[in-house]
Amino acid sequence: MKQIYKTLLWGSLLSVMLGLFSCEEYLEKEPESIISEEVAFQNFTNFQGFIEEIYNCIPDKEKKYWTSSWNWGDDEMFNLEGNFHMTNQVDIGNFWAWQNSASTWLDDDNADPTSTDKMRHGLWAHAWYAIRKANMGLANLDKLVVATQEEKDIIAGQLYFFRAWWHFEMMQYFGGLPYVDEVLSSSEKPTLPRLTYQECADKAGADFAKAAELLPIDWDKTSVGTNTLGKNQLRANKIMALGYLGKNYLWAGSPLMKNGAQTGGAQTYNYDEDYCRKAATAFGELLNLVESGQTQYALVEFDYEDVYNHKKTSTAANKYSDMFYTTGQNWLMPGSTEAIFRGPSTDYNGSNWNTTKTFGPKVKGLVEHDNIIHHPTANYVKNYGMANGLPLDDPESGFDPEYPFKDRDPRFYHDIVFDGFKYINSTMPADMEYLRYTGLHTGGTMRNPADGSRTGYFIQKLVPHTANKYDGAYNWSFNMHTYLPYMRLGDIYTMYAEACAAFGGATGKAANFDKTAEEAINTLRDRVGAGHVNAKYTGDKNKFIDEVRRERAVELSFEGFRFCDLQRWLLLTEYPYNVKTSQEFDRVEDYDFFKDNDPRNARVANFREEVILTRQFGTKHYWFPLKISDTSMYPEFGQNPGW
Known part of the structure; x- marks a missing residue:
């Protein structure tokens, strides 16, 4: 973030806070002990420098840890070695696992708001801190006297936006919370009650509405934005x-x-x-x-000459996959013309340590490094209906279980790696040739639950299949950058x-x-x-x-x-959304078929689903448990039901 916003950044302001406080410590801090109001808020440049740290706190979901977890619904599971991740912990009902965990973006046990290290930022770990900063800024707007009206509006708009944004992101997982809209004093006992979800939403809505009134559509078209022209895409x-x-x-x-x-x-x-x-x-x-x-x-466009390799046509201005990763574009941050809100992603090659190495088969080191693999569940892949727009289970859809990969929604071919898919494009050793085409049928070469697929599919929406040892897309020379x-x-x-x-x-x-x-x-x-x-x-x-x-x-x-x-x-508690399944089937075509034919045209036999696990959820699982250290601060800040 410091690199992106360096023109407006007032360096000493970004580094005044040396550590992140717990929720309790946050409540006890006086504004005067953190920063000099007269210095921080006297003009636009300094005030903006004060705000920059809030941007810096936004977690990077994909790169929060060496191997990260962010899909906790019925959509994904890890191979057996990845069972420590939050995805599996949610599966077994251990919602407490989000707390003080480096491997989930919800929290961090070593958070630092001033750090540009992608692994030092978690949601709960930064939210109260960022909300306090927003409140401090709003309380000191009257000190911004050396500024144009445009500058005053932009400063206020960002503060209202972030006060609401951090509250909203927490509310999604924890429900109604105290909505902190003032700078709290350490000399008074906190009494802010937990509001209902809708009461919180009303307050957040008022802040978002104020932000929408005050903020420009495009910073590049403002007088303020000319100082950082072309580098304003991440600004509120x-x-x-x-x-x-x-x-x-x-x-x-x-x-x-x-x-x-x-x-x-x-x-x-x-x-x-x-x-x-x-x-x-x-x-x-x-x-x-x-x-x-x-x-x-x-x-962005979805116009592919070769959808399996995410190769756009010569006339397409951009491509769908540019929203999630870029290659060969000098580490360009993904998002293209479609991403609306993103946080910072300054550690460009950090994508390759190790996000880009966690989506493909680890069989015989095909994809290198940690033996962690994101798998799409078969039950979720069923959402990809037919090209005619009908769901698979519609009697008129045309879905044929003997040709289950034929005539599917075009996004299926972009997002999902299925049986017979040409996984390796480059030269590979003769004794590895049997792995060039995915063996994802029952008993196939890539169906070992330890280093292959547990579900019969892989994902390549967020990271291309060429991120492997032989095609080398995760090597430095490809400049791959991922961001969600x-x-x-x-x-x-x-x-x-x-x-x-x-x-x-x-x-x-x-x-x-x-x-x-x-x-x-x-x-x-x-x-x-x-x-x-x-x-x-x-x-x-x-x-x-x-x-x-x-x-x-x-x-x-x-x-x-x-x-x-x-x-x-x-x-969340209801069938079929509480099960995770695998796709089982027998191959009818031989290996040579896939050398000369599109894998979507392959015929299979005994196409069926098998349940891998069923999540035993009750009403308490609709909200995550709050930290005991926080709910113990004062009676009005109570725990979620059932925890």
């Missing part, structure tokens, strides 16, 4: 504020937040329509600005559709945007060349919501959103 702006304003209200209107934690799934379509209308309005304003060409954001955005434009379209569907079904729409919920989903399907939502799903509100949810599962697969989606839909 109006589009980010509107996106989170909508997300905040959609979450507040979701079934869990309206009806409370419960099992049975009976309330999964029961939304709070008032909150959903507010969400739709915020998303509508954002999408109207985007589609009218008033912003720097646009959907917190919010992107595809995410906005799915949330807009869900918010509108909650109160109006497929034809629901915001008053300030022309597209209906159905049209928003079809915008994403048009992007990839998949069929529109079929009419049989648009006439029934609940069936259409199911299609919206399936679209969200495919479009945002493995990006870290699935757990919170199942949670807020009251489906």
Whole structure:
């Protein structure tokens, strides 16, 4: 972050805080003991330097640890050696494992807000600290006298945005919290009560709305932004504020937040329509600005000459995979024109220690380093329907279990490595040739649960399959940089559709945007060349919501959103969302078939699923447990139910 914002950075301000306090210590700090108000807030440059540290605190989900975990829903599991990761700990119900853990981005046992080390930043570890900084800044806005109105608005807008953002990110996992909107004194006993989720959302919504009023769409087009022209992509702006304003209200209107934690799934379509209308309005304003060409954001293209190798056509301006990783672009941060909100990612080659080495087979050292592998579950891969837009289980979809990989949603071929896929493109030793094409059938060469796939699939959405020993995409010369955005434009379209569907079904729409919920989903399907939502799903509100949810599962697969989606839909405890399965089948084609034919055309036999595990969840698992050290501070800051 210091490299990105060095023009505006006032160095001594960024380094005044030498350590991160616990929640209790945070509450006890006086502003005067941290920084000189007269120095920090006297002009725009100094005030912005004070704010820069908040940006620096944003965790990098993928690179938080040597091998990291961020998918905790029904979407992913690790090979056996990765069972210490949070994904497996959630599977066995050990939600306490998030605390003081270096291997999950929710927390960190050695956090430091001033560090540019990707491993020193966790959500809970920094949130209260960053919120306090935002409150300190807001309390001292009157000291910003040597500044233009534009500068004052931008400073205030960032502070309101971050006060809400850090609260919202915690609320997703822990529920309603004390909403801290003032600088607390150490001389008084804290008494701020835990609010309900919706009470918190109201306060966050007010802050996001203020931020949206104050912030520019594009810093590059402001007088302030000319000082860092071309380096303003990560700065909080109006589009980010509107996106989170909508997300905040959609979450507040979701079934869990309206009806409370419960099992049975009976309330999964029961939304709070008032909150959903507010969400739709915020998303509508954002999408109207985007589609009218008033912003720097646009959907990236899905136009591939070779989708398996993520090779775009010569006429495509950008490509889908640029949102998640870049190669050969001088370590360019991923995101392209679609990423809306991202944190810093200054350790560029840090992607290769070891994110890029945790998605492929470790058989015979095919992918080097730690024996940790992210696997997509077979139950989740089923969300990738057919190219005609129908889900696999629709009788008219055309899905054929003898040709299960044929005519699937185009994103399936971009995201998922399946049996017979040409995994190695380069020359390899003769005794390794048998591993060039993936053996992911039952008993295949890459189905050992220790160093192959437990599920019958691999993921290559976030890291290309060429990140292997022989193709060498994770070598220095390829300049590979990975990063997961917190919010992107595809995410906005799915949330807009869900918010509108909650109160109006497929034809629901915001008053300030022309597209209906159905049209928003079809915008994403048009992007990839998949069929529109079929009419049989648009006439029934609940069936259409199911299609919206399936679209969200495919479009945002493995990006870290699935757990919170199942949670807020009251489906986390329900079958089939509480099982993780493998894909089992027998090969009919011989090895030579895959040398000359597209693997999607291979015929198989006995195509079936087998359950690997069932998650035994109850109502308490809808929220993570808070730290005992924090809930013990004062009676009003209570623990989540059941923990």
